[in-house]
Amino acid sequence: MTQNEKAAAAKKRSHAIMIIVLVLLFILFIIPFILVVINVFKTKGDILSNPMALIGEHGFTLQNFPEAMAKMNFFNVFKNSLIITILSTILTILVSAMASFVIVRNGKWKFCSGIFALMVASMVIPFQVLMVPLVSVYGGILGVLNHRITLILMHTGFSVSMATFMFHGAIHTNIPLELEEAALIDGCSRWQTFWKVVFPLLKPTIATVTIIDAMAFWNDYLLPSLVLTDKSLYTIPIATQAFYGTYSTDIGLVMAALLLAMLPILILYLFLQKYIVAGVTSGAVKG
Amino acid sequence: MNRNTFSYKLKQVLMFAGPGTILFFCVVVVPFVYGLYLTFTSWDGVSPNKPFVGFENYVAAFQDSAYWIALGRTAIYSIFAVVFINVLAFALAYLVTSGVKGQNFFRAGFFVPNLIGGIVLGYIWKFVFNRAYVALASAIAGGQVASPLSTTGGAMFCLIFVSVWQYAGYMMLIYVAGFMSVSDSLKEAAMIDGCTPSQAMRNVTIPLMRSSFVQCIFLSITRCFVVYDVNLSLTKGEPFGTSVMAAMHVYNTAFTYKKYGLGQAEALILFLVCAIVGVTQVVIGKKGEVEA
Numbered sequence A: 001m002t003q004n005e006k007a008a009a010a011k012k013r014s015h016a017i018m019i020i021v022l023v024l025l026f027i028l029f030i031i032p033f034i035l036v037v038i039n040v041f042k043t044k045g046d047i048l049s050n051p052m053a054l055i056g057e058h059g060f061t062l063q064n065f066p067e068a069m070a071k072m073n074f075f076n077v078f079k080n081s082l083i084i085t086i087l088s089t090i091l092t093i094l095v096s097a098m099a100s101f102v103i104v105r106n107g108k109w110k111f112c113s114g115i116f117a118l119m120v121a122s123m124v125i126p127f128q129v130l131m132v133p134l135v136s137v138y139g140g141i142l143g144v145l146n147h148r149i150t151l152i153l154m155h156t157g158f159s160v161s162m163a164t165f166m167f168h169g170a171i172h173t174n175i176p177l178e179l180e181e182a183a184l185i186d187g188c189s190r191w192q193t194f195w196k197v198v199f200p201l202l203k204p205t206i207a208t209v210t211i212i213d214a215m216a217f218w219n220d221y222l223l224p225s226l227v228l229t230d231k232s233l234y235t236i237p238i239a240t241q242a243f244y245g246t247y248s249t250d251i252g253l254v255m256a257a258l259l260l261a262m263l264p265i266l267i268l269y270l271f272l273q274k275y276i277v278a279g280v281t282s283g284a285v286k287g
Numbered sequence B: 001m002n003r004n005t006f007s008y009k010l011k012q013v014l015m016f017a018g019p020g021t022i023l024f025f026c027v028v029v030v031p032f033v034y035g036l037y038l039t040f041t042s043w044d045g046v047s048p049n050k051p052f053v054g055f056e057n058y059v060a061a062f063q064d065s066a067y068w069i070a071l072g073r074t075a076i077y078s079i080f081a082v083v084f085i086n087v088l089a090f091a092l093a094y095l096v097t098s099g100v101k102g103q104n105f106f107r108a109g110f111f112v113p114n115l116i117g118g119i120v121l122g123y124i125w126k127f128v129f130n131r132a133y134v135a136l137a138s139a140i141a142g143g144q145v146a147s148p149l150s151t152t153g154g155a156m157f158c159l160i161f162v163s164v165w166q167y168a169g170y171m172m173l174i175y176v177a178g179f180m181s182v183s184d185s186l187k188e189a190a191m192i193d194g195c196t197p198s199q200a201m202r203n204v205t206i207p208l209m210r211s212s213f214v215q216c217i218f219l220s221i222t223r224c225f226v227v228y229d230v231n232l233s234l235t236k237g238e239p240f241g242t243s244v245m246a247a248m249h250v251y252n253t254a255f256t257y258k259k260y261g262l263g264q265a266e267a268l269i270l271f272l273v274c275a276i277v278g279v280t281q282v283v284i285g286k287k288g289e290v291e292a
Helices: A003-040 A044-049 A064-072 A074-105 A110-122 A127-141 A148-174 A177-185 A190-201 A203-219 A222-227 A236-247 A251-286 B006-038 B056-063 B065-096 B103-115 B118-141 B152-181 B184-192 B197-208 B210-225 B229-235 B246-256 B260-287
Strands: none
Touching (some): A003 A251, A003 B118, A064 A074, A064 A251, A074 A148, A074 A190, A074 A236, A110 A148, A127 A222, A148 A203, A148 A222, A148 B006, A177 A190, A190 B006, A236 A251, A236 B229, A251 B152, B006 B260, B065 B210, B065 B246, B103 B152, B118 B152, B118 B229, B152 B210, B152 B229, B184 B197, B197 B210, B246 B260
């Protein structure tokens, strides 16, 4: 064998080992999901007697789904999660893009740079520090809890700083001032310039912020659980928590509820996987 | 119209930045300041008056041994979780950038746990540990095996295990971006100079990826220190309150025992500890950063 052939053979061998390691790790990563999927089609007795069996002794059953759906009020909580996630994401993008635009273009003004510095500094504050005062101000003093709009505005307020930070970077580096000046000379107002020239150019950042924030809003538990205590307003994570509290012994129903809670985002991931991975990567690296 | 007057500029700033800034102030700045005030009261969450008690809450927080035990437990949990998250994430990133077939598929697969909220993940693993693991281990051992969640050390182990599984895929993406940023020509140059692949990795690639390490470690520290969702669903602090993390202790103090002032003081201490650890790590990490 020549030197080159030896190197090629060694490379092939190391690739084979890597693939084996990857496959093993991959199985370890998805095994909990597989266990949920195989057990969701079994009766309660079959799950308890052998959770590892592919099919239960009493055969294949679909009855866990309708029962869990009804008890969890699935369509209602799904609708709540959807409304809250969509509106919070849109609102976050609109107000953050607008704010970052004026902050970049008036960067020398202390008022603007001060707000921006405050926002960046606030990103290190964990939610635990804000939850008690938040509940006492909006629950105790103002009494505005248990409205979807309250949660939407709070979600927006919490994510404004991160989103503004990302839009700030995009406008600062990617959008030439000359472009705006041209639009202003052509008779656009600042408002029109922003919406017709700047905002469309922010598409890549809008996509990143949408993915990061929508996922965070969809999965958030602590804040929604403090704001929405009325059962009819529950989101998927709160409903899952409440469901487990009531039916934890009815393991078949629990499996169905957990699968239902995961399904929407997993289906979305199947189609948008490339964009989600790209969005999260660029968001994580910039943030 | 003059675009340079003060009033014009102010109007512009208020129009564009107003909505975002108002919301930000309403839910972040005002509650933060109000929270500071709450730590000096003994409010129970219900009564209209909030009696001023000075530094009593801070004294009580320092004397609350359950809180310090929870904080110490959180530190231990964070150390293990942060180390294993980053080791696994780095290994995964190495494997999925080495040019093997289907690496995009693996990348997407390892990320899946991050799509799902901590509450759901915790209950899935609770089922795995309590049912699947017990059934399998009992069959192998030939007798009844207890669930790891029912023992003190076991519950902590499960919590660390699930956190590593949960975050490794996310950190992997950051390390992947780090690997991609190190140009191949540098590695090739090192190999031509006589480096073995592992030497090239140790002396060229890893030093150039320092900022990825700093970032991943910072993110994992700040997330682990305030872990709540998985803690609530997977162990709920059981058995016998031996897996209560700091964030859960704060929640219970404020909302279950209705000691809002004390809970807020403990939350602030948690924040300070977390911020000091995180910032120290970033400062140390940034010091040795090198440019290609």
